Amino acid sequence: MVFDINICNTRLSLGLGSTFTTRNNDQNHLPQFDHHEEFKNKSSPKIDHFSLTLGLPSELETISVDAGAKGDQSCNIHGQQASSVSAVSSFSNSSVKREREASVEEVEEERVSPKICEDQDEEGPRKKLRLTKEQSLILEDSFKEHSTLNPKQKQALANRLNLRPRQVEVWFQNRRARTKLKQTEVDCELLKKCCETLKEENRRLNKELQELKAMKLAAPPPLYMQIPAATLSMCPSCERISSGGHVGEKSSKISFSIGAKPRYYSPFANHPSAAC
């Protein structure tokens, strides 16, 4: 649901739900074979320049996983063999889906480059990988081009950045959330300003109204007010005040052309002139 508000010449779009992407995004409607293609093309995560600290649950000691220098695909795990780390997978056994995804990726990892530390995301408490500036820059550039990724784009980006597709996906999700949050803040500020403007306008109009009331009491009524009120009416469409009368009696009509739309609520508006 989206409300379009045009206040103070701003075109604000406030809504519930997504604001910049929708389910109709074409990349979400790729044929199924594209996903299969993605899986076929999945390559291993080549995390080669990060140093991770894995805190394993319960009695297992905290281990440090060092993926080594770029180009060195060996995995040094202090205190544990990589295989035993794998055995402690599923630190969060509630995520069946995650395991499913991981299993697919692992299969591909084994197929493409089995020497990678394949289980860096599978065990121990949640660990946080800080993206490098270069990676962030590339991701930002990609986000500027398209705020969502299709599977192929995701895979390509993951390969380019030596990240897992899931990490790229998560980054884009978080990035969209940040964008939306910032936009909401901007809209909020804009609405605050509009609110202030409207308050000021309201004050000004009230003051003007008081002045008009004072003038009305002090001065004799204008010509049109000397006509019995019952005979006056204003057509809301043509904004003319007429003296009433029967339809077609144009000769007896007194008309006042009003250049601009009335800024006030007009009681006449409820009684449009039959002459119009």
Added chain:
DNA sequence: TCCTAAGATCGCGTTACCTCA
């Protein structure tokens, strides 16, 4: 043709880790 389960992806809210003042 309709139904249903599975899979993929999303938004949203939350958690947890990391950095820095």
Added chain:
DNA sequence: TTTGAGGTAACGCGATCTTAG
């Protein structure tokens, strides 16, 4: 050295859509 705040990667969940059976 400790600590609290802020940023953000990662997670969980429900909704939606597509596809295959």
